[in-house]
Amino acid sequence: MIGPALFGWLHGADFYRATHAEAVALLPTGQGRTWLDVGCGPGLVARLAAARGYTARGVDAAPGMIRKARRIARAHGPAIEYTIATLDSLPAASADVVSAGPGAGDPVHVCA
């Protein structure tokens, strides 16, 4: 499994950020609608969604990823709720948009 340290590097890579930003930009602006990123890693998609006007949340099975996502959110805002959870134990709250890229190297899948 890909670790938080490698992900820190990946998040800084232009191609990685650009690919995810393009995926998020395919959807209309959020205007307060909700977005859940499943397998959020250190939280890039959730941050991009929040920047596009969504109330974003992220869940990830790996506690280290959630710690890193929370650290980045604290340092750079905006406020995003990150929770440890797996695909089969998601929080009960619904979301207008759900994205998931739970396998390392998988593309981002978005359902709206």
Ligand SMILES: C[S@@+](CC[C@H](N)C(=O)[O-])C[C@H]1O[C@@H](n2cnc3c(N)ncnc32)[C@H](O)[C@@H]1O
């Ligand atoms: C490719 S990363 C996702 C990237 C992330 N969306 C971002 O914004 O950078 C895959 C993440 O999925 C998580 N993951 C893998 N299997 C999972 C599962 N069954 N439930 C929840 N998270 C999972 C991994 O811990 C890893 O952090």
